[in-house]
Amino acid sequence: xxxxxxxxxxxxxxxxxxxxxxxxxxxxxxxxxxxxxxxxxxxxxxxxxxxxxxxxxxxxxxxxxxxxxxxxxxxxxxxxxxxxxxxxxxxx
Numbered sequence: 824x825x826x827x828x829x830x831x832x833x834x835x836x837x838x839x840x841x842x843x844x845x846x847x848x849x850x851x852x853x854x855x856x857x858x859x860x861x862x863x864x865x866x867x868x869x870x871x872x873x874x875x876x877x878x879x880x881x882x883x884x885x886x887x888x889x890x891x892x893x894x895x896x897x898x899x900x901x902x903x904x905x906x907x908x909x910x911x912x913x914x915x
Contacts, residue, residue: 850884
């Protein structure tokens with residue numbers, strides 16, 4: 824197995840993780856920021872008040888981006904499966 828191939832697969836894996844996690848993390852971050860601004864201006868300091876809207880917004884983002892995320896994961900998995908002969912070939 825070639826070192827360049829391993830680095831390519833690792834780079835593609837990390838890129839895919841960031842692409843898939845990005846929409847959900849950014850949605851949670853945006854809603855959390857909005858809720859914290861509202862809590863600060865109204866002086867309401869209830870922890871569960873910020874948890875429920877973030878959870879709901881992340882679920883909505885998962886519904887919206889879920890198909891795209893699944894397609895990317897399946898395509899990456901298929902590319903890895905197609906590379907199996909290349910991965911097990913020994914160039915000793």
